[in-house]
Amino acid sequence: MKCIELRWLAAISAVAVPFVALLLAPGRVLATKHPRYGGTLRVELHVASLPLDPREWKPGSSATADSERLAGLVYDRLVTLDEYGRFQPALATEWSHDVPGKNWQFKIRSGVKFSDGSALAAKDVVAALLPLLPAGLTISSGENTIAIQAQRPAPDLLEQLASGRYFVYRAQPGGGLTGTGPFVVAETIPAAQAEGSPSVLKPARVKLRANEECWAGRPFVDAIDLMLGDPALRQILNLQVGRADLIDIPPDLVRKARQENLRAWSSPPDTLLALRFEEAQAAAGNAQLREALDLALDRETMANVLLQRQALPATGLLPQWLSGYAFLFGGGMNLERAKQLRADLPVNTAGGSEPLRMRMDAVGDLMKLLGERVAVNARQANLTVQLASHATGGGGAGPQAAGLHLFVWHYDSLSPRAELQEMARHLHAEQGTEFESNDPERLFAEEQQLLETRRVLPLLVLPEYVGIAGNVRNWSVAPNGEWRLADVWLETEQGASSDGEAGGGRGVHP
Amino acid sequence: MSEGGPYKRTTRVLLSRQTAVRRDFDCPPLFLVYFLLLISLVIPNLCAQVPVSGQIETMDDALQQLAERVSAIPNMRGPLRMQFFQDAAFAAETGKDWQETFRKDLEKVQINVTEDASANLLRVGLAETPTELMLSASVRVNEKEEARFVALPRAMFHGANLPVVPVRIEKQLVFQSADRILDAAAFGDGSDSGLLLLAFRGTELSAIRTDRSGTSKQFASLGAAGARTARDLRGEIAATGSEAQVTLPGKNCRVRWGTADDVKCGGAKVTWRAPVVLTPKCDGGGWKLTADGSDWSSPDLLQVVPDWAGRKSSAALMSDFPGPILSIAAAEVPSAASVVTRNLRTGNYEVYRVTLACGN
Numbered sequence: 001m002k003c004i005e006l007r008w009l010a011a012i013s014a015v016a017v018p019f020v021a022l023l024l025a026p027g028r029v030l031a032t033k034h035p036r037y038g039g040t041l042r043v044e045l046h047v048a049s050l051p052l053d054p055r056e057w058k059p060g061s062s063a064t065a066d067s068e069r070l071a072g073l074v075y076d077r078l079v080t081l082d083e084y085g086r087f088q089p090a091l092a093t094e095w096s097h098d099v100p101g102k103n104w105q106f107k108i109r110s111g112v113k114f115s116d117g118s119a120l121a122a123k124d125v126v127a128a129l130l131p132l133l134p135a136g137l138t139i140s141s142g143e144n145t146i147a148i149q150a151q152r153p154a155p156d157l158l159e160q161l162a163s164g165r166y167f168v169y170r171a172q173p174g175g176g177l178t179g180t181g182p183f184v185v186a187e188t189i190p191a192a193q194a195e196g197s198p199s200v201l202k203p204a205r206v207k208l209r210a211n212e213e214c215w216a217g218r219p220f221v222d223a224i225d226l227m228l229g230d231p232a233l234r235q236i237l238n239l240q241v242g243r244a245d246l247i248d249i250p251p252d253l254v255r256k257a258r259q260e261n262l263r264a265w266s267s268p269p270d271t272l273l274a275l276r277f278e279e280a281q282a283a284a285g286n287a288q289l290r291e292a293l294d295l296a297l298d299r300e301t302m303a304n305v306l307l308q309r310q311a312l313p314a315t316g317l318l319p320q321w322l323s324g325y326a327f328l329f330g331g332g333m334n335l336e337r338a339k340q341l342r343a344d345l346p347v348n349t350a351g352g353s354e355p356l357r358m359r360m361d362a363v364g365d366l367m368k369l370l371g372e373r374v375a376v377n378a379r380q381a382n383l384t385v386q387l388a389s390h391a392t393g394g395g396g397a398g399p400q401a402a403g404l405h406l407f408v409w410h411y412d413s414l415s416p417r418a419e420l421q422e423m424a425r426h427l428h429a430e431q432g433t434e435f436e437s438n439d440p441e442r443l444f445a446e447e448q449q450l451l452e453t454r455r456v457l458p459l460l461v462l463p464e465y466v467g468i469a470g471n472v473r474n475w476s477v478a479p480n481g482e483w484r485l486a487d488v489w490l491e492t493e494q495g496a497s498s499d500g501e502a503g504g505g506r507g508v509h510p
Numbered sequence: 511m512s513e514g515g516p517y518k519r520t521t522r523v524l525l526s527r528q529t530a531v532r533r534d535f536d537c538p539p540l541f542l543v544y545f546l547l548l549i550s551l552v553i554p555n556l557c558a559q560v561p562v563s564g565q566i567e568t569m570d571d572a573l574q575q576l577a578e579r580v581s582a583i584p585n586m587r588g589p590l591r592m593q594f595f596q597d598a599a600f601a602a603e604t605g606k607d608w609q610e611t612f613r614k615d616l617e618k619v620q621i622n623v624t625e626d627a628s629a630n631l632l633r634v635g636l637a638e639t640p641t642e643l644m645l646s647a648s649v650r651v652n653e654k655e656e657a658r659f660v661a662l663p664r665a666m667f668h669g670a671n672l673p674v675v676p677v678r679i680e681k682q683l684v685f686q687s688a689d690r691i692l693d694a695a696a697f698g699d700g701s702d703s704g705l706l707l708l709a710f711r712g713t714e715l716s717a718i719r720t721d722r723s724g725t726s727k728q729f730a731s732l733g734a735a736g737a738r739t740a741r742d743l744r745g746e747i748a749a750t751g752s753e754a755q756v757t758l759p760g761k762n763c764r765v766r767w768g769t770a771d772d773v774k775c776g777g778a779k780v781t782w783r784a785p786v787v788l789t790p791k792c793d794g795g796g797w798k799l800t801a802d803g804s805d806w807s808s809p810d811l812l813q814v815v816p817d818w819a820g821r822k823s824s825a826a827l828m829s830d831f832p833g834p835i836l837s838i839a840a841a842e843v844p845s846a847a848s849v850v851t852r853n854l855r856t857g858n859y860e861v862y863r864v865t866l867a868c869g870n
Contacts, residue, residue: 034803186776217743218740325657440644441657
């Protein structure tokens with residue numbers, strides 16, 4: 001017996017001692033490691049295209065969210081917000097404003113060059129921001145300063161400029177845009193049919209190369225290869241077998257990815273799924289019907305069962321992390337009350353012969369599942385909701401016109417006021433509402449008022465999920481959701497870094 | 511070289527209204543402030559200030575103001591039953607402290623708090639938004655939800671109560687700054703001691719000399735070195751007599767303190783410092799300090815491993831740091847070192863003095 005124990009001890013020692021020695025060996029011990037320059041970061045996204053012109057972005061849309069996330073690789077902003085709630089200089093090195101916050105002045109960083117080698121001037125900033133700024137703001141340039149004047153106090157101007165579409169770019173004569181960011185668009189390859197297999201579509205690709213002259217320092221990787229439009233399951237497989245370094249994972253596949261032991265990162269909730277009543281069906285104008293449907297919705301089940309706890313029930317229009325008060329909203333499900341309200345309605349209103357038709361923003365497994373769940377919940381309150389086919393689309397008049405719209409909204413502003421304003425404007429939730437105040441009490445009251453009309457019923461908020469390969473280091477995301485891929489570096493098997501020497505690996509070290 | 515500056519030593523960062531407005535110049539004297547304030551009433555854009563609700567400087571102030579605002583809600587009747595909501599991010603930092611403080615603040619403004627389930631519900635929340643900490647209280651009065659809010663800049667709260675946990679490796683926070691610190695080295699003995707820092711002041715790389723209390727005493731701009739901006743800009747600073755030696759990629763600089771702008775730089779094949787080996791008083795052998803430091807998004811471990819391969823006792827000591835370890839430099843005594851880290855919770859760059867203590 002003793003002999004066996006000793007043999008075990010010897011066996012364990014044989015394995016453990018070299019391992020410990022390896023850890024402690026002088027050659028292995030490093031003072032501090034330094035990031036490695038070089039390599040190509042391979043990113044796969046499910047989005048089919050990536051328009052990088054901020055002037056074309058539609059607030060709240062999925063395509064815009066993906067573009068904004070990555071546009072920071074090519075363009076810069078005047079200011080950024082760090083994780084600690086502090087504004088940091090980017091293309092503006094100083095800023096000031098008057099006491100009411102109506103007159104703002106920004107000093108533009110000197111020595112910054114666009115990727116085509118031309119110098120950034122204050123007038124470039126004005127030309128870029130002019131078509132992007134919301135109504136009520138005017139912009140003008142001085143020698144190395146710009147001034148923004150607001151008709152009404154804009155104490156949240158920095159929050160606005162540090163997020164959303166407010167990138168600085170220069171439009172080129174050929175129609176393209178150039179930026180000052182850490183990467184340059186090297187090549188864009190549109191999706192095409194694969195040779196020999198016309199039924200197979202080769203995904204579109206965008207290739208970015210490092211901007212050696214970037215004012216904030218050259219990025220660590222030499223290039224980023226973005227592959228667009230690959231199906232989610234294939235992306236997961238590619239990450240597993242080492243053909244991709246970063247992928248976006250749909251919420252309904254997060255559990256699978258984690259079961260496969262993939263490294264998955266999640267953001268704060270950045271997407272709202274909600275229902276909107278549209279005037280195309282008269283029933284949608286009935287406040288009692290809207291209240292009945294709201295009280296019938298089982299958001300907890302949608303989040304915990306349908307989405308396997310990868311989403312949260314939405315109580316307000318703005319997420320908790322942005323407003324700080326969303327937890328104060330939401331009365332929860334009350335099926336009995338919903339039935340009572342339904343009973344008081346005419347039988348034909350959202351009844352079998354005249355169902356409330358629901359259209360959806362996009363056809364996908366998740367949206368379809370959610371739409372079906374809404375219909376099931378409605379049926380429990382004796383309301384009939386019918387999923388309209390995607391082709392019937394808009395809320396225009398006609399036999400198939402839909403009175404209910406299941407939509408997706410991506411948050412993109414760091415200013416709760418600006419976000420609520422955009423939502424109200426684009427969802428037509430409340431015609432003509434202007435959200436002028438940043439005072440949380442006012443904002444809370446205004447959002448509460450919007451919710452009380454029940455023209456928009458928030459359902460769920462979803463985070464963004466990213467699958468990350470094990471060799472990707474320094475992964476981080478800005479508070480506005482931008483991926484900071486310029487700071488990412490790739491670890492190789494030969495060793496993590498060039499300890500003791502600046503730089504290393506391929507690429508030019510600054 | 512100039513004296514004074516924005517650096518603060520202590521374990522607490524008091525952020526002013528400049529939190530949201532960055533100015534890369536030093537504050538003018540007081541009489542000038544008054545003068546500019548007067549001018550700013552007439553001419554806009556001269557003075558940068560962000561309006562902050564009231565004069566809230568601490569969490570306690572904010573809680574007190576919230577209690578006062580709740581007590582002022584018209585037609586509200588007590589007693590109230592409280593329900594707390596707290597963002598997960600605060601759990602470790604605040605515990606139940608703020609809830610208890612708020613309960614006492616309510617009592618001070620004559621609002622009775624009860625556990626009775628039939629009492630009117632007061633929902634109280636502490637939440638974090640991208641720029642603010644939001645305290646809220648909401649109660650139903652006459653079928654209407656009355657909500658009151660008090661917001662304070664986020665960074666102000668995060669700076670407080672930094673944990674400096676002594677472990678087997680003695681660790682003491684000696685300096686912190688919101689500006690980026692590349693390297694730190696302790697110098698001198700007794701009253702003529704302090705820290706040398708290689709850090710950014712705004713956008714300018716500088717050598718900084720502090721006194722023993724950590725107050726910044728002298729600055730020397732290293733603009734002459736022409737260091738090219740890099741994402742992992744590397745630099746080292748060391749004391750050599752009354753001077754500082756700065757090493758940057760491809761350049762060595764010498765800073766002579768006491769003489770205005772006496773910075774001389776020259777191209778050279780640089781030699782980066784070797785790993786730091788400490789020798790505690792009770793142990794003749796050396797112990798090497800090592801860290802990963804390569805992932806800026808993760809907290810680091812400082813490892814202390816025997817430097818002598820033949821040493822029989824080979825256990826490594828470890829110490830947690832609140833962020834990646836960016837540099838390690840030997841201090842003025844053989845048993846201590848200066849370690850620079852970036853606190854991932856606060857975003858501040860911090861300098862710790864690490865000493866190898868004898869025994870447990």
